[in-house]
Amino acid sequence: MIKISIDLPDLLSYNKLTRSKENKLKKEVKEITDIGNTDLFLSYQADKNTEINYFFDQIANPADTIVHEKLLGRDTISGVTTYIKQRGSKRVILMTKTKDKNNELKITNEALRRISLDTSNLSKLSYMNLYNFYTIAPHKNFLQGREKIRTAPITDPNKLMFKEALYITLNSFMSNNKEYDLLIKDYEKNKTNFKEVVGNALFSNEVKKDKEVYNTIDKLAKNNQILILNEDHFYPGHRLFAMTLLDILKRNNFKIISFETFVPNTENSPEVIPNSRNGFYIKDPYFGHFVRKASAMGFELLGHENYDRQLDREMGQAKNIMKILENDPQAKIFIYVGHGHLEEEGERRAMASYLKEYSKIDPVTINQETVTADVKHDLVLLPKAVFAQDSLMKSSADYFLINNLHASLESVYTDKVFKTIKLKNSAFESFKNQELLVEVFSMEEYSKTNNESVLIPIQSILMIPKKDEITVSLPLGRYYITVKSVDGALFKFNNFSIE
Known part of the structure; x- marks a missing residue:
């Protein structure tokens, strides 16, 4: 393993490293430095005027292990500056190209500062940082993020404990x-x-x-003021089920949905709903479908996450929901949470326990996380009395849902006509037997932002190209489509119409 690291800036766009471009840059480095055996390992645009390139070179017999920095060349006409940074056997050659004539050395020095020739920067590396980096603009690439989390050289036990959960979460998208x-x-x-x-x-x-489940929940919604449904964050089908309840909720005068970790758009915000700034789990296309439909149906979408570090998280969440009831004591609220936040009883008090105490309202709690079973039904709703004699059941929920729904576009767009289409690009042939990430965005949503990185796709699907084409099935309509590789290659299909 090459133990060097680059502390990347927040806003950048990676350059596609074709063989011809790589050979051209390596030739330029050789002409300036007379170092022939270099490997270009990173190239990006810091902005529209500045390109940054990093090369690696191994030294056979280093004289010492002191960090050395040396200016090798500066061409003020072309804006090309070249530096070497070396420690022991590791040597990085930095080449910057900029049109910003007034800040050439400043730009180069900043890029040089970002090079670490030891493992000190590993202390900054965490699975959460990687997850956030590859799930939000401008670096969003779930496929690349999955690979980075899988291969990250992290050994700290306090960080390793988060790997599995974030790895499965990213895969679930x-x-x-x-x-x-x-x-x-x-x-x-x-x-x-x-x-x-x-x-x-x-x-x-x-x-x-199956259908009886919806009939039962319809009655519960009619006769109760607060319904709480939980999810396991690894299951898109849990969000799909929540989406299928929206008509029942609307019919029974529920007007507010409050989500864990959800950040609503600010008042009069031009951003579409949903977008990647709306929350931690919103990146899943099926969470996006849930929120998109709820917004279109006129529900008020709120978040009850607690950000007060001086306050217990569960208590803080309950207090935030109480603000809704203080404003409207008769408000009917659907609360969507993860895992154990719906527990009304237990050794450690959860949000629902505090909410019940503060509001004097006994919420109906439906747990779709705890019980999984391979049964012939898509949905099975079991009252808690079923588990009364089972010492293994630790949840205090009123109902337990076995959710075997398969999340698919067909299950979202039940009234739409689907058509199989082909995305063609000769470059796909170079990805033989490799998975590519195809993300499909509503053209209507894209036209409002012209930035797919902040949007939630209607579909994120892994496909292996056949020669120069990728086949996908979509509802009739207009779409903005991107195709991404694990190494950051990007292909765009703008205003793709399916008729």
């Missing part, structure tokens, strides 16, 4: 994903097995299946 399927299969093997209890209960009149 990409459909047609065999790796995700394997990860979920292993994940479910480690969950508590309620197979026997579920099997015995399936024939009970109290257990509802």
Whole structure:
């Protein structure tokens, strides 16, 4: 492993390193430095006027292990400046090209400062930083982020504990994903097995299946002021189920949906809903579909996350929801949370427990995280009485949902006509047997921003090209489509019409 690191700036765009471009740059370096055996490992545009290139060279017999920096050449006409930074056997050659004549050396010195020739910068590296870097603008690339998390040279146990969760979460954003399927299969093997209890209960009149589930929740929504549904953050199908409840909620006078980690648009914001700034989990296309439909139906979308570090997170979340009830004591609220925030009882108090105490309202809690089962039904709703004698059940939820829904575009656009189309580009032939990430955006949403990095795609799907084409199935309409590789190659299809 080459133990060097580059502290990248926030705003940059990577240059596509074709063989001809790489050879051209290496030739330029050789002419300036007389160093022939270099490897170009990073090239990016810092802005529209400035290109930064980093090359690596290994020294066979270094004289010492002191850090050396040396200006090799500066051409004020072309704006090209070349520096060497060396420590022991490791040598990085920096070449900057800029049209900003007044700041040539400042730009070069800043790029030079970003080079670390030891492992000191590893202390800054974390799985959370990688997740955030590759899931928001301008570097958004789930496929590349997955690879970076998988291969990151992190050994700190306090950071390693986050790897699996973030790795599965990132994989869950990409459909047609065999790796995700394997990860979920292993994940479910480690969950508590309620197979026997579920099997015995399936024939009970109290257990509802498929359409009966919606009928039961319709009655619950009619007779209760607060409904809380949780999710496991690894399952797009959980968001799909929440989306399918919107008509029931609307019919029963629910006007407000409050989400964990959700950040609403500011008042009069021109940004479309959803967008990547709306929250941590919003990057999943099916969370996007949930929020997009809720917004279109007129629901008020709020976030109840607690950002007060002086306050317990669960208590803070409950207090934020109480602000809604203080403003409108009769408000009917659908609260969407992750994992254990819906617990009304337990050794450690959760948000729902505090909310019940503060509001004097007993919420209906539906847990779709805890019980998984391979049954023939898409949905099974079990009242908590089913698990009354099961000591393994630790959740206090009122109902438990087995959710076997398969998240697909067809399950979102149930009334749309789909058509198979082909995306063609001769460059796809160089990605033989490689997965590429195809992201499909609403053209209507894209035309409002001209920036796909802040939008939530209607689909993120992994596809392997056949020669020069990729085949996908989409509803009739107009789309902005991007195709990304694991190494950052980007292909765009603007205003793609399917008729």
